[in-house]
Amino acid sequence: xKPSSFEYVCPRTVREVVDCLSGSDGDAKxxxxxxxxxxxxxxxxxxxxxxxxxxxxxxxxxxxxxKKTLSIGALTRHATIxxxxxxxxxxxxxxxxxxxxxxxxxxVRGTFGGSLAHADPASEWxxxxxxLSARMHVEGPHGTREIAAEEFFDDIFxxxxxxxxxxxxxxxxxPHPKQGWGFRWFSRRAGDFSLVQVGVLATNGSSGCIxxxxxxxxxxxxxxxxxxxxxxxxxxERPDESWIAAVSEDACATLDPPDDHTASSVYRRExxxxxxxxxxxxxxxxxxxxxxx
Amino acid sequence: MPLTSYELEVNGQRYSVETEPRKLLSDVLREDCGLTGTHVxxxxxxxxxxxxxxDGEPVRSCLMFGVxxxxxxxTTIEGAADDMNVAAVxxxxxxxxxxxxxxxxPGLLLTLGAYLSxxxxxxxxxxxxVLASSICRCTGYQNIVRATLEAARTLDAxxxxxxx
Numbered sequence: 519x520k521p522s523s524f525e526y527v528c529p530r531t532v533r534e535v536v537d538c539l540s541g542s543d544g545d546a547k548x549x550x551x552x553x554x555x556x557x558x559x560x561x562x563x564x565x566x567x568x569x570x571x572x573x574x575x576x577x578x579x580x581x582x583x584x585k586k587t588l589s590i591g592a593l594t595r596h597a598t599i600x601x602x603x604x605x606x607x608x609x610x611x612x613x614x615x616x617x618x619x620x621x622x623x624x625x626v627r628g629t630f631g632g633s634l635a636h637a638d639p640a641s642e643w644x645x646x647x648x649x650l651s652a653r654m655h656v657e658g659p660h661g662t663r664e665i666a667a668e669e670f671f672d673d674i675f676x677x678x679x680x681x682x683x684x685x686x687x688x689x690x691x692x693p694h695p696k697q698g699w700g701f702r703w704f705s706r707r708a709g710d711f712s713l714v715q716v717g718v719l720a721t722n723g724s725s726g727c728i729x730x731x732x733x734x735x736x737x738x739x740x741x742x743x744x745x746x747x748x749x750x751x752x753x754x755e756r757p758d759e760s761w762i763a764a765v766s767e768d769a770c771a772t773l774d775p776p777d778d779h780t781a782s783s784v785y786r787r788e789x790x791x792x793x794x795x796x797x798x799x800x801x802x803x804x805x806x807x808x809x810x811x
Numbered sequence: 812m813p814l815t816s817y818e819l820e821v822n823g824q825r826y827s828v829e830t831e832p833r834k835l836l837s838d839v840l841r842e843d844c845g846l847t848g849t850h851v852x853x854x855x856x857x858x859x860x861x862x863x864x865x866d867g868e869p870v871r872s873c874l875m876f877g878v879x880x881x882x883x884x885x886t887t888i889e890g891a892a893d894d895m896n897v898a899a900v901x902x903x904x905x906x907x908x909x910x911x912x913x914x915x916x917p918g919l920l921l922t923l924g925a926y927l928s929x930x931x932x933x934x935x936x937x938x939x940x941v942l943a944s945s946i947c948r949c950t951g952y953q954n955i956v957r958a959t960l961e962a963a964r965t966l967d968a969x970x971x972x973x974x975x
Contacts, residue, residue, distance in 0.1 A: 519854065523812040526832035526878060556874040557855035560835075569832070571879065597868075621944030623862055623869040623922065708943040 521559035528571040532657050535572055535684050540659045542568040544681040549573070550593060550632035553624050578631070578686055583608060588650075588690045592631020600625060608692045609650065611699045611717065615642040621709045631685045634670070637677045637741065640711035642703075644671050645736035648744055649717040650690040658683040671741035697721050700797030704789055713737055713781050716793040720757070720801040727754050728802065731765070733794060738775040738786055745769050757802035766795040817881040821846065822890025830877050837861040839877030840887060848888035848917050852946070859945030862918035863887050869922045869944075888917035897924030899969075900962040909958035911949035919945045923959060931970060933963055 529535045539546050547566035549555060550573070558564035572578070578593035583604050590599070599605055600616035619625055619633075619642055633643045634654065644667075646652075652667040659682050670678050679685060693699055698720045703712035715736040723729035731749055736742040752765050775786035816829045821844055828843040835854070840846045840863065852860035854873045861873040864886035891897040900923045903909065910916045919942070926941045927933060933941075938959050947955060 520835070520838075521833045523831065523833050526815065526876070528878075552874050552879075553856060553871070556835075556876075560854045560873070573879065620856075621859075622926070622941060623859070623871050623944060624856060626865070626868045626870050627874065708940060 519560055519562055521556070522562060522565045524566055524569045526569050526571065528574055530574050532575065532578075532684060532686060535570055535575070536657055536659055536682065538568065538570045539684065540682040542570075542681075546570055546681070548632075548635070548684065550635075551595065551628035552632075553620070553628040554632065554636045554638065572684070580687075581605065583692075586692055586694070588612075588692055589687055590630050590690070591687045592629060592634075592685045594630045596620075596625035596628045596630065596633070597622070599630060609690065611649075611693065611701050612646055612690075614701050615646050615717075618642060618703060618712070624709075630688065634688065635677060635679060635685050637671050637673075637675055638711070639674055639740055639742070640713075640715075640737050642712075642715065642736075645715055645717050645734050645742040647671075647688065647690065648742045649719060649732060649734040650692070652688050652690045654685055655687045655689070656683050657686050662686075668744070674740045693719055694721075698801035698803065700800030702793040702797040702800070704793060714775075714786055714789045714793055716790065716797045718794070718797040718801040720798070722802075723754075726756055728757050728761075729753060733769055733797075735769075735773070735790055735794070738773050738790055745773075748772065757798070762795055762798045762802070765798060766791050769794045815878060817878055819844065819877070819880045819885060820883070821880075821885045821887060828877065832876060832878050834877045835873055836863075836875040836877050836880050837872040839880070840872060840885075843877070846887050846889050850914050850917060852914070857946065858915070859918040859922070860915050862922055862945070864891075864921055864925060867925060869918075869925050886921070888921060891921055891924060894924055894928075895969075896928045896966060897921065899966050900924055900927070900959065903958040903962035903965065904955070907954050907958035907961060909950065909955045915945050915947045915949075919947075919955065923962070927963060927966055931963075931967060935960060938963060 527538050546568035549569050549571045578591040580591040582589040596616050596619045606613045647667040654665045654670050656663050665678050700718040703715040705712045717734045719732040720728050721730035732746045734742050734744050749765050749768050770791040773787045775783045777783045812831045814829045819826045826844045837851050840849050850860040852858035856871045856874045862869050863872045866884050897920050
C-alpha cells in the first residue's frame with residue numbers, strides 16, 4: 519500500500535525541528551532513518567499529518583567519547599556504530615549488537631536515536647541503553663532535559679518523549695576493564711527481529727569471584743527489563759558451571775512473557791534462560807575479559 | 812495534495828520530477844524516471860527487490876520518499892553494468908543459473924557488487940549473510956550461493972593478476 523498524504527518539512531536546525539513539532543498539534547512525526555516509520559506508513563498504521571525530515575541535521579550524526587562515556591548523536595546510523603573503531607575499543611558489546619540489526623541496507627539508513635524513540639521491544643538499542651545506564655538528551659520548546667534509560671521506555675512503541683520533543687543525543691557508560699560482557703539473541707531467520715535478547719555485564723573481583731552482575735532481557739515484556747536484583751544473592755561466588763546454571767535459572771524463574779503468534783510464553787521463558795546462560799558464559803570467560811574476538 | 816518539484820541524479824543523469832511528497836523513491840524511479848529495473852515487492856523493507864545504491868551504499872528505495880533523493884547520488888541496476896564488481900556477479904549468475912524470474916536479481920546484484928567492492932576477500936559465511944538481505948522465491952538460493960562464490964573467486968583472481 520502507499521502512505522497517506524502529509525506535509526513534508528525538511529528543517530536545517532534543531533530549533534526549527536522543535537518549532538515544527540510544537541506547531542503541529544501532536545500530529546507530526548520525525549523522519550530519521552525511516553526503516554521503522556516508513557513501513558508503518560506504507561501499511562497505513564501510521565499517518566502523520568506532518569513529516570519532519572531531520573536528515574539534514576548532520577550535527578546530530580556523531581560519536582564522541584572521553585575515558586568512561588560514549589556520546590552518540592541521534593542521527594548516527596547503525597552502520598556507523600557497527601564500523602566505529604572507538605566503539606569497538608570502548609564498548610564492543612555495541613559493535614556486536616549493531617551487526618545484528620536487520621540487514622546491511624537497513625543499517626545504512628536506520629539511526630540510533632530513531633530506534634530508541636521507536637521503542638520496539640524486540641530491538642537492540644533499548645536493551646543496550648538500559649544495560650549501559652544511558653541518559654537521553656532531549657530538546658523541547660522549553661529547553662533541554664535529560665531522561666535516564668530506566669524512565670525513558672514506557673511501553674511498546676511508547677517512550678517518555680512528548681509530541682513536541684526531539685531526542686538529540688545519548689550518553690552511555692562504557693563497561694570498565696574489569697567487566698566482562700555478553701550479548702546473546704535468537705531469531706528464526708537471519709536479520710529477523712530477535713524473539714529474546716540478553717545483555718550481561720559481570721564485574722570480576724580480586725579473588726576471582728563475581729562482585730557485580732547486571733542482566734537486561736529484551737523481548738519478554740513491553741520494554742527491556744533489568745533483572746539484576748533477582749540474582750543479587752549469587753554475588754561473591756566463583757563463576758563455575760553450577761553458578762552459571764543457577765544464576766540463569768534464578769534470572770528467569772519469575773519471567774512471564776506474553777503468548778503471541780511468534781512464540782508461546784513457555785518458549786520465550788525457556789529461551790531467555792538459555793540465552794542468559796550463554797551470555798553469562800561469554801561475560802565470565804577470560805577471552806572476553808582480555809578483549810579477544 | 813500539492814506537488815513538489817525536485818531533481819534527482821540517477822546513474823549520472825539528471826531527472827526533473829514533480830510528485831507528491833508521499834511518493835516513494837521506488838515509485839519515482841520507476842514511473843517518473845522510467846527506470847523499471849528497480850522492483851517493488853513488499854514495500855516494508857524486508858524483501859530487498861527495491862534496493863538501490865545511495866552514495867554507493869545499498870538502501871531500500873521503498874523506505875525513502877522521492878523528495879529525500881534530491882541532492883544524493885543514486886545508482887540503479889541500469890547504471891551498474893559498468894561496475895566491474897556488479898558485472899562479475901552478473902556473469903556468474905548467468906553461468907550458474909542464479910535467477911529464474913529475475914524479480915529479486917537487481918537488488919541482489921547491486922548489494923553483492925557493493926559488498927565485494929568493500930570486502931574483496933569475503934568468505935562464504937559473510938557472503939551468505941549478505942544474501943540473507945534479499946528474498947528469492949524461485950531458486951532456493953543454492954545457485955545464488957554458487958554464483959556469488961564464483962564471482963568472489965573471479966574478482967579475487969583478477970585482482971591478483973592486476974597486482975604489480
